[in-house]
Amino acid sequence: MRIAVLGAGLAGVTTAWCLSRDGHEVLLLEKSARIADAASGANGGIVSASRAFPWPSPQMLKTFLKALVRNDQSVRVYPMRWDPEFWSWGLAFLACCNAASYAQLLARKVRYVRYSQAQLGRIAEESGVSFHRKQGGVMYLYRTQEALEAGVRKMAPMKAFGFPFRVLDGRQAAQIDPGLSRAPIAGAVFSETDESGDSAMFCRELAKVCESRGTEVMLNCEVKGIAVQGDRVTHVETSTGRLAVDGAVAALGIIDPHLRKSLGAELPIYPVKGCSVTLPIVEPQRAPRHAGMDESKLAAYCPMGDRLRLTGGAEFAGYGRAHRAEDAQRLVRLAEELFPGAIDGTRVEARACLRPMTPQSTPLFGTGRYRNLWFNVGLGHMGWTMASGAAAITADLIAGRPSAIPLDGLLVRRA
Numbered sequence: 001m002r003i004a005v006l007g008a009g010l011a012g013v014t015t016a017w018c019l020s021r022d023g024h025e026v027l028l029l030e031k032s033a034r035i036a037d038a039a040s041g042a043n044g045g046i047v048s049a050s051r052a053f054p055w056p057s058p059q060m061l062k063t064f065l066k067a068l069v070r071n072d073q074s075v076r077v078y079p080m081r082w083d084p085e086f087w088s089w090g091l092a093f094l095a096c097c098n099a100a101s102y103a104q105l106l107a108r109k110v111r112y113v114r115y116s117q118a119q120l121g122r123i124a125e126e127s128g129v130s131f132h133r134k135q136g137g138v139m140y141l142y143r144t145q146e147a148l149e150a151g152v153r154k155m156a157p158m159k160a161f162g163f164p165f166r167v168l169d170g171r172q173a174a175q176i177d178p179g180l181s182r183a184p185i186a187g188a189v190f191s192e193t194d195e196s197g198d199s200a201m202f203c204r205e206l207a208k209v210c211e212s213r214g215t216e217v218m219l220n221c222e223v224k225g226i227a228v229q230g231d232r233v234t235h236v237e238t239s240t241g242r243l244a245v246d247g248a249v250a251a252l253g254i255i256d257p258h259l260r261k262s263l264g265a266e267l268p269i270y271p272v273k274g275c276s277v278t279l280p281i282v283e284p285q286r287a288p289r290h291a292g293m294d295e296s297k298l299a300a301y302c303p304m305g306d307r308l309r310l311t312g313g314a315e316f317a318g319y320g321r322a323h324r325a326e327d328a329q330r331l332v333r334l335a336e337e338l339f340p341g342a343i344d345g346t347r348v349e350a351r352a353c354l355r356p357m358t359p360q361s362t363p364l365f366g367t368g369r370y371r372n373l374w375f376n377v378g379l380g381h382m383g384w385t386m387a388s389g390a391a392a393i394t395a396d397l398i399a400g401r402p403s404a405i406p407l408d409g410l411l412v413r414r415a
């Protein structure tokens with residue numbers, strides 16, 4: 001089939017790869033001038049399967065409600081409080097913030113991320129792309145003994161799911177990662193099967209391999225709409241012309257609301273903004289070897305070759321992509337505090353990007369009103385961890401193969 005993949009972030013590029021592997025003629029359409037220019041271009045880099053905690057939880061209920069009235073916590077809601085789209089999303093989110101829903105979502109998400117991490121390994125091996133992949137564990141840091149103990153309790157369900165992790169004091173953490181020897185931490189949980197890498201590099205390299213195998217990569221090509229006949233999409237309308245297709249995959253990240261209305265499916269996806277800084281490493285001996293997360297500051301760090309990436313923050317502020325200078329500065333200060341002397345804090349690449357979140361924090365697949373328009377959307381806060389599985393599932397659905405994992409709760413509804 002001739003299939004257009006709409007959007008070239010993690011979801012789109014991995015889907016293009018899997019469809020090309022299945023022998024389809026693939027067109028990869030991207031409105032930006034380069035691949036992975038949105039959320040997939042500046043994320044935290046951690047493949048954090050052992051942290052597949054659903055966002056909606058009884059604890060998050062309190063945080064979210066507080067965020068509606070104050071803006072001094074990790075989750076922030078900005079003045080678009082009267083945005084109906086936000087409220088409809090927020091109510092669906094709050095409906096999942098109970099113990100029963102949490103347990104169900106956790107089991108679903110763990111099954112899914114395990115599958116996805118295996119698919120990432122498969123794509124990496126088959127394609128041969130390099131992306132500063134670092135396997136062998138991720139550090140989750142705690143500043144006090146009390147916080148470390150709470151962190152270990154939080155991991156209990158993941159232990160029950162079989163994720164291996166070690167509880168370390170500060171000295172033991174520095175033995176595994178000497179970059180942490182000056183970090184002000186009481187200890188860490190080291191998740192041994194988590195890994196990290198540069199998802200932008202992964203996408204760009206993978207797109208090149210796809211192109212070399214016949215995929216047509218079309219940059220600066222904005223999807224404006226679809227043309228349909230009955231229950232089938234016949235063409236994709238773009239800024240550079242009309243393309244006849246046998247099918248299409250929407251992998252559009254947050255999805256422009258105008259376009260969303262025409263796609264024939266319920267797509268409860270809301271942007272949740274995060275800040276990202278990338279800094280040059282000037283003293284490699286002082287930089288981290290493994291990626292990690294400072295749990296007390298809710299910020300992630302990840303070495304990517306000769307650069308260090310830090311990300312943090314979760315802001316409901318509409319579709320704007322501007323970042324606030326103080327958020328970026330906070331991340332730079334954190335890098336200097338954890339890894340003194342490792343980075344040059346004056347040469348900062350700072351930006352914000354938008355997580356395409358569903359209320360359940362799990363993605364959506366399948367078809368809505370049009371039976372040849374598939375969705376691969378809602379990768380949310382863990383899209384690097386979840387994209388390769390999402391692509392494999394999408395390719396299976398298109399091929400009519402049974403999916404490797406159950407898809408209950410992961411299918412879009414027709415609008």
Ligand SMILES: Cc1cc2nc3c(=O)[nH]c(=O)nc-3n(C[C@H](O)[C@H](O)[C@H](O)COP(=O)(O)OP(=O)(O)OC[C@H]3O[C@@H](n4cnc5c(N)ncnc54)[C@H](O)[C@@H]3O)c2cc1C
Nearest residue numbers: 007009010011031038040044046223253274382383384385
């Ligand atoms: C600050 C931050 C930190 C994160 N850290 C992690 C992490 O450590 N680990 C992890 O697993 N996940 C992380 N994530 C999540 C992850 O980055 C996202 O889930 C993932 O990038 C989403 O990929 P996507 O392809 O769905 O969306 P995107 O990367 O946003 O891609 C969508 C693409 O579609 C294109 N597009 C949109 N509209 C059109 C149109 N009309 N026509 C053509 N093209 C269009 C866009 O330009 C874009 O390139 C983080 C996210 C953020 C914001």
